[in-house]
Amino acid sequence: MKAKKRSTDIRSHLQKAGLDKASSTFSSVIMKEIEGEPERDIQLQTLLLRHAVEQPSVNFTESVMDRVKGLESKSSIQPVISRKTWAVVVLTCITLTVWILLSDPATPGPGLPGYLVDVGKGINTFVSGVPLLYLITFFAVSVLVVGDYVIRIVGESRSR
């Protein structure tokens, strides 16, 4: 009880004493810091420039350039057929195969060249002679190979 009364007394004394006053330039100093581009203390800058720049190892440049040359030799081994060309070839093959398989070779549509009709007939004959299980296996393996290729490309481009 006594302790609580003492605490209240102290608080009332402190409140009566009021807050300490800051200097008259307090606000302007703060606003100058907030609003303007900070000024450089020349003396501090001179001292820092003289002593605060750190030195990396002596062979720093050599190490970086060795790694740069490593990158160069790696990138100089390029495949003859670019990825873009491969993509175009694969897409063309898929489109042609699907088109030929879906079209009826007995009644070719207008504008379908004769050799394509022959190819279609050949594929149809071949497909009808192969057991269905073989075709499914072939399709599944193709999907896996293409999937693996795509995942590797994505992985490589992310690691760069």
Add this chain to the structure above:
Amino acid sequence: MDNTRERGYIEAIQNGDPAPYAFIVEEYQHMAYTIALRILGNAEDAEDVAQEGFIRAYQKINQFQFRSKFSTWLYTIVYRTAISKLKEGRLNIFSISDEVNEHYTLDSPQLEQLEVKEEQQFVKQAILRLPKPEALVITLFYLNENSLKEIQEITGLSSALIKIRLFRGRKKLERELRGLNENQNPG
């Protein structure tokens, strides 16, 4: 290195000649390393990160279009590489950013007759005692003479936060180095 020569080197590199990159590395290695060291606080990691920063900059050099200073662009990469390294080490960036260095002391040691090496050591120690974010901003502002806008670009921090860190860092450094200045300019 003047701007024209630097531009020539960069354009040559962009055109596929890696050789002039050695001049670029030579020119900027100290500041890149200093920035990495201010962030990581470890010489070995700082060296790795600074090198990695240069390699990444080389790989992306075709993206540099002379819209800003090359150094600003390069240090942005070094800064981000260092921050990634910190994250890899599972250090909490925010706790580092807001850290209050408990060992920071306002008392300057008695500085008399300091030799250059001792002086250098003293200045470096004063910077080391600063919280890392303040040390970094001080480094960019005073050593590399980056403008507020450039520091914003490099660190991604707001202008207000940079100013606060600059203000705090400068005040602490001034207190730390007061003795040194008085020693240099008696009377």
